[in-house]
Amino acid sequence: MRKPLVTALAGAFFVATAGVAAQAAQAEPARWSGCPMDEFCVYEGPHGSGRVATFRTGSFNLAHQGLHNGGRSAWNRTDHPWCWEDKPTQTFDPLQVVRFAKRLEDVGAELPIRAVHQWDNRHCRY
Known part of the structure; x- marks a missing residue:
């Protein structure tokens, strides 16, 4: 029994x-979801987690897209390099470039992504 x-x-x-x-x-x-082909995506959390904002050319202040604390990870699904900064800006440091088809896994909470722009001669040079 x-x-x-x-x-x-x-x-x-x-x-x-x-x-x-x-x-x-x-x-x-799901991590790294919500990022369409031919767009640059910034995620609120590390490793493609949390809310996502998508871009074709960029944003000088990610708070306008709802990421008030910035982003901690990004995925470049375009054929162009992109620049990012840890403060709202219209001019970007050429050393902070995300090459095409690459991911930033975690930039850290201390210096979050607050502005992004596709490479061009006016905003983002490398």
């Missing part, structure tokens, strides 16, 4: 824990 009861309890535990694991997997948002 004990063996079937133990087996039944073990089976019920497995089903219950599998359901919890499936719910946890569903609750975890």
Whole structure:
């Protein structure tokens, strides 16, 4: 009598824990999602997590796109280099460039991405 009861309890535990694991997997948002081809995307969190803002040419202040604290990661899905800065600006440091088809995994919370622009001779030179 004990063996079937133990087996039944073990089976019920497995089903219950599998359901919890499936719910946890569903609750975890997909990383690097929401970034269309031919756009530059900035994510609120590290490694492509959190809210995303997408761009074709850029933004001098990401707060205008809802990223009030800036972004911590980015994905360049364009054929052009992009520059970024840790402050709202219209002029960019040529050393902070994201080459085409590259990702910034985590710039850190201390110097978040606050402005981005596609390379051109006026805003972003390298």
